[in-house]
Amino acid sequence: xxxxxxxxxxxxxxxxxxxxxxxxxxxxxxxxxxxxxxxxxxxxxxxxxxxxxxxxxxxxxxxxxxxxxxxxxxxxxxxxxxxxxxxxxxxxxxxxxxxxxxxxxxxxxxxxxxxxxxxxxxxxxxxxxxxxxxxxxxxxxxxxxxxxxxxxxxxxxxxxxxxxxxxxxxxxxxxxxxxxxxxxxxxxxxxxxxxxxxxxxxxxxxxxxxxxxxxxxxxxxxxxxxxxxxxxxxxxxxxxxxxxxxxxxxxxxxxxxxxxxxxxxxxxxxxxxxxxxxxxxxxxxxxxxxxxxxxxxxxxxxxxxxxx
Amino acid sequence: xxxxxxxxxxxxxxxxxxxxxxxxxxxxxxxxxxxxxxxxxxxxxxxxxxxxxxxxxxxxxxxxxxxxxxxxxxxxxxxxxxxxxxxxxxxxxxxxxxxxxxxxxxxxxxxxxxxxxxxxxxxxxxxxxxxxxxxxxxxxxxxxxxxxxxxxxxxxxxxxxxxxxxxxxxxxxxxxxxxxxxxxxxxxxxxxxxxxxxxxxxxxxxxxxxxxxxxxxxxxxxxxxxxxxxxxxxxxxxxxxxxxxxxxxxxxxxxxxxxxxxxxxxxxxxxxxxxxxxxxxxxxxxxxxxxxxxxxxxxxxxxxxxxxxxxxxxxxxxxxxxxxxxxxxxxxxxxxxxxxxxxxxxxxxxxxxxxxxxxxxxxxxxxxxxxxxxxxxxxxxxxx
Numbered sequence: 001x002x003x004x005x006x007x008x009x010x011x012x013x014x015x016x017x018x019x020x021x022x023x024x025x026x027x028x029x030x031x032x033x034x035x036x037x038x039x040x041x042x043x044x045x046x047x048x049x050x051x052x053x054x055x056x057x058x059x060x061x062x063x064x065x066x067x068x069x070x071x072x073x074x075x076x077x078x079x080x081x082x083x084x085x086x087x088x089x090x091x092x093x094x095x096x097x098x099x100x101x102x103x104x105x106x107x108x109x110x111x112x113x114x115x116x117x118x119x120x121x122x123x124x125x126x127x128x129x130x131x132x133x134x135x136x137x138x139x140x141x142x143x144x145x146x147x148x149x150x151x152x153x154x155x156x157x158x159x160x161x162x163x164x165x166x167x168x169x170x171x172x173x174x175x176x177x178x179x180x181x182x183x184x185x186x187x188x189x190x191x192x193x194x195x196x197x198x199x200x201x202x203x204x205x206x207x208x209x210x211x212x213x214x215x216x217x218x219x220x221x222x223x224x225x226x227x228x229x230x231x232x233x234x235x236x237x238x239x240x241x242x243x244x245x246x247x248x249x250x251x252x253x254x255x256x257x258x259x260x261x262x263x264x265x266x267x268x269x270x271x272x273x274x275x276x277x278x279x280x281x282x283x284x285x286x287x288x289x290x291x292x293x294x295x296x297x298x299x300x301x302x303x304x305x306x307x308x
Numbered sequence: 309x310x311x312x313x314x315x316x317x318x319x320x321x322x323x324x325x326x327x328x329x330x331x332x333x334x335x336x337x338x339x340x341x342x343x344x345x346x347x348x349x350x351x352x353x354x355x356x357x358x359x360x361x362x363x364x365x366x367x368x369x370x371x372x373x374x375x376x377x378x379x380x381x382x383x384x385x386x387x388x389x390x391x392x393x394x395x396x397x398x399x400x401x402x403x404x405x406x407x408x409x410x411x412x413x414x415x416x417x418x419x420x421x422x423x424x425x426x427x428x429x430x431x432x433x434x435x436x437x438x439x440x441x442x443x444x445x446x447x448x449x450x451x452x453x454x455x456x457x458x459x460x461x462x463x464x465x466x467x468x469x470x471x472x473x474x475x476x477x478x479x480x481x482x483x484x485x486x487x488x489x490x491x492x493x494x495x496x497x498x499x500x501x502x503x504x505x506x507x508x509x510x511x512x513x514x515x516x517x518x519x520x521x522x523x524x525x526x527x528x529x530x531x532x533x534x535x536x537x538x539x540x541x542x543x544x545x546x547x548x549x550x551x552x553x554x555x556x557x558x559x560x561x562x563x564x565x566x567x568x569x570x571x572x573x574x575x576x577x578x579x580x581x582x583x584x585x586x587x588x589x590x591x592x593x594x595x596x597x598x599x600x601x602x603x604x605x606x607x608x609x610x611x612x613x614x615x616x617x618x619x620x621x622x623x624x625x626x627x628x629x630x631x632x633x634x635x636x637x638x639x640x641x642x643x644x645x646x647x648x649x650x651x652x653x654x655x656x657x658x659x660x661x662x663x664x665x666x667x668x669x670x671x672x673x674x675x676x677x678x679x680x681x682x683x684x685x686x687x688x689x690x691x692x
Contacts, residue, residue: 054533054691078536088531092337093330104326105535147531 003030005155005186006051008062008069013046013055020046022209024060028188033181035200035217036190039300043209044190045085048157051188052082065154078106081148085159087140089147091133095124098132099147106151118146138169145176156180158189162196174199194292205299212299221290226298227266228290229273232258233283239276246272251298262294317540327537327545335549345515349507349557353564357500363493367451369393369416372405377425379466383436386462387418392454415441415448431474489657496569501656502625504561505645509591509619512554516595517608519546520687525605530691539687543680547592554588575655579662583651586672590644593679600686619645647672
């Protein structure tokens, strides 16, 4: 068994004359939690769909779980759990019926036992006869995760699984993913939440269909080389205007009662921060380490000219 | 254990059963639709079985009477008695009659000219004008034929004694007419068995036409395609529950047909079962094919009606099939209902057996296989 679960090269997908995914490479090692980040419409969903055989790429090749991504999609489907962005189980079937339907489709043995276990895991034993459509958003996500785990897949493809879910449910969700990861399940998960991104072992960042970053999560801040200064105190409106007009400040982001000003040139950035302090003596300034939030806002704001 | 069929198509009966079960549960949950599928046959049958009449009687007629004598009165009396026409007005003025026929209050204008009786007695062959509103040929046709006969019969008893010279001599030959299979010419004998075909076409095609579009619209298709389920498994699993719905409809229609309309079921019931099963399957495949083409449920409905209208108009249900031009017959031959109508009329009314309807059973089988193959190829395995 290979140790690379996803190995795709040059995947390209066009819808009409629009190239949605352009020459995309990805290597995901076994057991990894791979984060998939990028602005809306950057091609994350399309890429995930190509990996699990739901869309045919115009060009490119690769293997998923050792099977040809173009020719052996049925074998891939049997071993992959795919959780769609939109809830795609049957709202007019009960929770139990949905799980049974899925386990029948995968031809599972000990079906009742597995469904019982999944229901117990979810904490939905009492509500198993309730229609899936009646569940709240968070419960729907959990049911969907349970449904795509029921056949014990080796690879989980999760497309924005926690969008619109409350923080507690999101934590529970990630606990579950880490548990699966410890059991050797590989996960490719797309998300917009930075607190989730930092939990990933590696991150692939995609924008306009092109992969811009693909690194271990811990290495990304260094790789980007973004410096930050914190400006705190009230009022901040004037300070923000000053920063936005300063050369060397590439990103001005408001975080509650403070502003994080970021840029790649530490000297110019410091000069800008000190100029603000001089003009607005009531603010406090201090250098900070640029976090993921700043890094990805910076990336998404399109300031990426000197990247690859 | 795998059957040869399963091996040939890489088919898992477990997955077929999964889809079948899911579809069954969804159907059970969707009570209004289920109720419609069961109630519709009864309502349509009662409604159309009683309403449609291809031998129209009691058509309203206005009589423009310029002369009132014993002979004309005898003529009008037997006209009314024939039940083909109901005399709704008698007038002396030509304009009144014209106005009524133009406004549609009367379908016939019968005008008896002045001096009719005098000229009749003189042997001058006076004319009675019958003007029919032939904008609807079917409505006018039956009565036009009847009026000739009514006139002959009405005047015959009057041409006696001194008038006997007016009596027409009988034709030198005699034509003997037999109305076979439906001696009384009861329209419902023709319509009711055919309505079975129309009802099945309507419900079966409509229900399956949304089979896949509904999954696409609700987003469940993405999940379904991400599982290892095969197109053939989805097709079999999704359509099988409706075979049972079709069977229930057939049972309802036959019961009503026999109990309410006294339709004689004279032919082979087993052959009927074979034919009706093929027909149900063909309609399911037709609907399923639509659902592989349509992107939304709205489109699926529109396509269903696109199929449904020719199924009524070009199949021989409403108008005689043989009277259509060749190209229209060709379209009709491609529709499952055309063959089913022939089979069902032959079996139910003409007492036909398997051998008699084989010529329509095999086209039905070919249509079924062609539709199923086409639908399978149309099934998108991906979201492209």
